[in-house]
Amino acid sequence: xxxxxxxxxxxIGHHAWQARLxxxxxxxxxxxxxxRREHTGPLRVQKPLYPESPAICxxxxxxxxxxxxxxxxxxIDAHVHAGAHAFLTTPGAGKWYRxxxxxxxxxxxxxxxxxxAVEWLPQETIFFNDVHVELxxxxxxxxxxxxxxxxxxxxGRRAAGExxxxxxxxxxxxxRRGGRLLWWEQGVLTPATLASxxxxxxxTVCATLLAVGNVLxxxxxxQLRELGTESQFGVTQMKHVLAVRxxxxxxxAARERMLAAWAIxxxxxxxxxxxxxxxxxx
Numbered sequence: 668x669x670x671x672x673x674x675x676x677x678x679i680g681h682h683a684w685q686a687r688l689x690x691x692x693x694x695x696x697x698x699x700x701x702x703r704r705e706h707t708g709p710l711r712v713q714k715p716l717y718p719e720s721p722a723i724c725x726x727x728x729x730x731x732x733x734x735x736x737x738x739x740x741x742x743i744d745a746h747v748h749a750g751a752h753a754f755l756t757t758p759g760a761g762k763w764y765r766x767x768x769x770x771x772x773x774x775x776x777x778x779x780x781x782x783x784a785v786e787w788l789p790q791e792t793i794f795f796n797d798v799h800v801e802l803x804x805x806x807x808x809x810x811x812x813x814x815x816x817x818x819x820x821x822x823g824r825r826a827a828g829e830x831x832x833x834x835x836x837x838x839x840x841x842x843r844r845g846g847r848l849l850w851w852e853q854g855v856l857t858p859a860t861l862a863s864x865x866x867x868x869x870x871t872v873c874a875t876l877l878a879v880g881n882v883l884x885x886x887x888x889x890q891l892r893e894l895g896t897e898s899q900f901g902v903t904q905m906k907h908v909l910a911v912r913x914x915x916x917x918x919x920a921a922r923e924r925m926l927a928a929w930a931i932x933x934x935x936x937x938x939x940x941x942x943x944x945x946x947x948x949x
Contacts, residue, residue, distance in 0.1 A: 683736070683737075683738030683739050683740065683769065684708050684709055684732065684736075684739045684740065684741070685707070685708050685740050686706075686707065686708030686709050686710040686730070686739070686740065686741050686742070687705075687706065687707045687708060687710065687741075687742040687743075687744070688705070688706045688710035688711070688712065688728065688742070688743050688744070689703060689704075689705040689706070689744045689745075690703060690704055690712060690726060690743075690744070690745040690746070690753075690755075691703025691704075691745075691746045691748065692724055692745070692746070692747045692748060692751045692752075692753040693748045693751055694748065694749065694750035694751040694783075697721060697722055698721035698722065699721070699722055699723060699724040699747075699751040699752050699753060700715070700724065700751075701715040701724055701726060703746070709730060709731045709732050710728065710729070710730055710741060710743065711728075711729045711730075711731065712726045712727065712728055712729070713727070713729060718942065718945065719939070719942055722752055723752045723753075723754055723939065724751070724752070724753050724754070725753075725754045725755075725756070726745075726753060726754070726755050726756075727756055727757065727758050727946055728743060728755060728756070728757050728789070729757075729758060730757075730761070733759075733762065734761075734762035734763070734764050735761070735762065735763045735764065735771050735773070735800075736764050736767070736771070737764070737765060737766040737767035737768065737769035737770070737771055737798075737799065738767075738769035738770070738771060739771045739772075740771070740772050740773075741772070741773040741774070742773070742774045742775075742776075743773075743774070743775045743776070744775075744776045745776070745777050745778070745785065746778045746780075747777075747778065747779045747780065747783040747784070747785045747812075748780050748783065749780040749781045749782055749783055749809075750780075750781070750782045750783060751780075751783050751784075752783065752784040752785075752786075752937070752939075753784075753785050753786070754786045754788070755777075755785070755786065755787050755788070755789075756788045756789055756790070756944060756946050756947070757789040757790050757946070758790075758946050759790055759946075760790050760791045760792065760793055760821075760918075761789065761790070761791070761792040761793065762792075762793050762795065763792065763793065763794045763795060763798050763800050763836075764795050764798065765795055765796065765797040765798060765834075766797060766798055766799035766800075766834065769799070770799045770800070770801060771798070771799065771800050771801070772800070772801045772802075772803075773800075773801075773802050773803070774802075774803040774804075774805075775787070775803070775804045775805070776805050776806075776807075777805070777806045777807070777814065777816075778806075778807045778808075779806075779807075779808045779809060779812035779813070779814065780809050780812060781809045781810075781811055781812065782809070782811055782812065783809065783812045783813075784812065784813045784814070784815070784880075784937050785806075785812075785813075785814055785815075786814075786815045786816065786933075786937075787814070787815075787816035787817070788815075788816070788817050788929065788944065788947075789817075789818070790819070790922070790946070790947060791819035791820070791821055791872075791918045791921065791922060792818070792819065792820050792821065793821045793823075793824060793918075794820070794821065794822050794823070794831065794834065794836055794856075795823070795824070795829070795834075796823060796829065796830065796831055796832055796833060796834060797832075797833050797834045798834040798835070798836065799834060799835055800834075800835070800836045800837065801837045802836065802837065802838045802839070803839045803840075804816075804818075804838075804839070804840045804841075805840070805841050805842075806841070806842040806843065806879070807843050808842070808843065808844040808845070808879060808880075809844075809845065810844060810845030810846075812844070812880070813878075813879065813880030813881070813936055813937055814842060814877070814878070814879040814880065815876075815877070815878050815879075815880075815929065815932060815933060815936055815937065816876070816877050817874070817875065817876040817877075817925050817929060818874065818875050819872065819873075819874040819918060819921045819922060819925060820836070820856070820872070820873050820874070821871065821872050821918050821921075822836075822856060822861055822867075822871045822872070823871055825871050825916055825917075831858055831861060831871065832858055833858060834857070834858070835855055835856065835857045836855065836856040836857075837853075837854075837855050838852070838853060838854055838855070838856070839852070839853040840852045840853070842877065842879050842908070844879060844880075844907060849879060849906075849907055849908050850877065850879070850908050867914060868914070870899065870914040870915055870916060871916050872913075872914070872915050872916055872917060872918055872920075872921050873912075873913070873914050873921075874912070874913040874914075874915075874921040874922075874924065874925050875910065875911070875912055875913075876910070876911040876925050876928050876929060876932070877908065877909070877910055877911075878908070878909040878910075878911075878932045878936050879907060879908050879909075880907065880936050880937075881907070881936065882904070882906060882907060883904060883909055883932070883935050883936060884935065887931060887932065887935045888902055888904050888909070890931050891909075891911060891928055891931055891932070894924060894927055894928060894931075895913070895924065899913060899914035899915060900912070900913050900914075900924070902928075909932065911925070911928045911932075913925070922947065926944075926947070929941065
C-alpha cells in the first residue's frame, strides 16, 4: 500500500526562502482598496475580496510552498491607512516542519492609522516535531484605531498520532495604541512547557484572541464567559485590551470557540456584524 503520511518538502538542496509581503489599504469614499501589493519570494495576495461590503477589504495571504522548512524567513507588513478596514486571513493551516539544524522565522507587522481597523484571523498553525521557530507579531495603532486578532497554535498532530517530543517555538507579541504599549508577551513553547502545570498542562492546542480599541461593555465580557465554564477557558478585560484564551487538544474545537468569541466581540468593537469566513470552511 502507498505511504500517505504527510511529509515536508524535500530538504535535499533546499535553499531557504526569504519571503516578504507588503500590503497597503486606503479608504476611497467608503471603499477600502488594496493600493499596495509588493512581494518577494513565495508570499502572495491574489486579489482583494469584498464578501461583506466595499468598506471592508479581505486579503487572503497565500504561502505557495504549503509549509515552512528550517531556515525559511517570512515577513508580512500591512498598513491600513486612515478610515480603512482590512481583514487578513489564510486559505489553510500553516505548517512548520522540522528545523534540520536551522531556525525558521516569521515576522508580522500590522499598522492602522486614525479611525482604521485591522483584523488578523489566520487559520491554525501546526508545529511538527523538532521545529525551531521564532515568531514576532507587532501591532501599531493610532489612538482611535482598532485591532482584532486571533492565533491558534497546535503542537504536533495529535489526531495523526504525532507528538511534540522535541523542538522550540519562540513567541513575541506587542500591541501599541497611540504610542503606548498596551500588550507585551513573550515566551518559549517546548515539550517541557507543554507538560508543565505552569505551562500548557499537557494540552497540545492553545488559542488566543485579542481585541484592542474602545473598552467593551461588561455585558459583552459576560456573554464571552458563557462560551465556556471549564478552567481551560478564560476572558480578561484590561481597559483597552480584551483577551480570550483557550487550551485543549482539538484544533477544530479551538477554531469554533475562537470564531464564537470573534462573533461576539466584532460588533461591539468594530460595529460590524459577524459572518462565516469562507476560507475557514474550505
